[in-house]
Amino acid sequence: MSLLAYNDVLPKKVIIMDGEPYEVLSAWVFRKQQRKPVNQVKMRNLKSGSMMEHTFHVSDKAEEAEVESRGAKFIYHKQGEWWFHEANQPSKRFKLNDDLMSEAGVYLKDNTDVDVRWFDGEPIQIKLPIKMSLKVTEAPPNNRGNTSQGGNKVVTLETGSNLTVPMFVEAGDTIVVNTESGEYVERV
Numbered sequence: 001m002s003l004l005a006y007n008d009v010l011p012k013k014v015i016i017m018d019g020e021p022y023e024v025l026s027a028w029v030f031r032k033q034q035r036k037p038v039n040q041v042k043m044r045n046l047k048s049g050s051m052m053e054h055t056f057h058v059s060d061k062a063e064e065a066e067v068e069s070r071g072a073k074f075i076y077h078k079q080g081e082w083w084f085h086e087a088n089q090p091s092k093r094f095k096l097n098d099d100l101m102s103e104a105g106v107y108l109k110d111n112t113d114v115d116v117r118w119f120d121g122e123p124i125q126i127k128l129p130i131k132m133s134l135k136v137t138e139a140p141p142n143n144r145g146n147t148s149q150g151g152n153k154v155v156t157l158e159t160g161s162n163l164t165v166p167m168f169v170e171a172g173d174t175i176v177v178n179t180e181s182g183e184y185v186e187r188v
Helices: 098-106
Strands: 002-005 014-017 020-030 038-045 051-057 061-064 068-078 081-086 089-097 113-119 122-127 131-138 152-157 162-166 174-178 183-187
Touching: 068 089, 081 098, 089 098, 089 122, 098 122, 162 174, 162 183
Parallel strands: none
Antiparallel strands: 002 061, 014 020, 014 061, 020 038, 038 051, 068 081, 068 113, 081 089, 113 122, 131 152, 131 174, 152 162, 174 183
16 A cells, blocks of 8 residues: 655646545646645546546645556447446456446447456456547438538437537448547547
């Protein structure tokens, strides 16, 4: 167990608050007038996904969480349960519920390699590759001269999610999607 000083609570760190793991999203160390400096932090609970703001004062310490990251492979999704197995060990299966999947499930297809974060022996979060190739299953026809929307259209991907893409993308094309921003990158 390692303790972090108030100014060491920085983005990407995972700390324990009220017995729960929180990932620090943003931190701002500042001083108000003649007072001592404080660290204003915005965090996300890795178990529930809820957001929280907290102010750490100079005398405060934060406990750094021991979060382990392991490779896994997505198998299937059924009735709100997302099933995975550990990398190279298909017999070691585990599941995550819809509430822990957050936006990661939108881009997940069978046999996708992912990183899973573990806390206290339980899987708590899925990290997808930043760029993923997905097939377009449905695309509306191109309307000539329809550039009032910037020359874009909404298509349906093989995972069932919708995405805004340029007009030239057709059904059957494979495109690259940025999973962090949820934006179209390129056509493969």
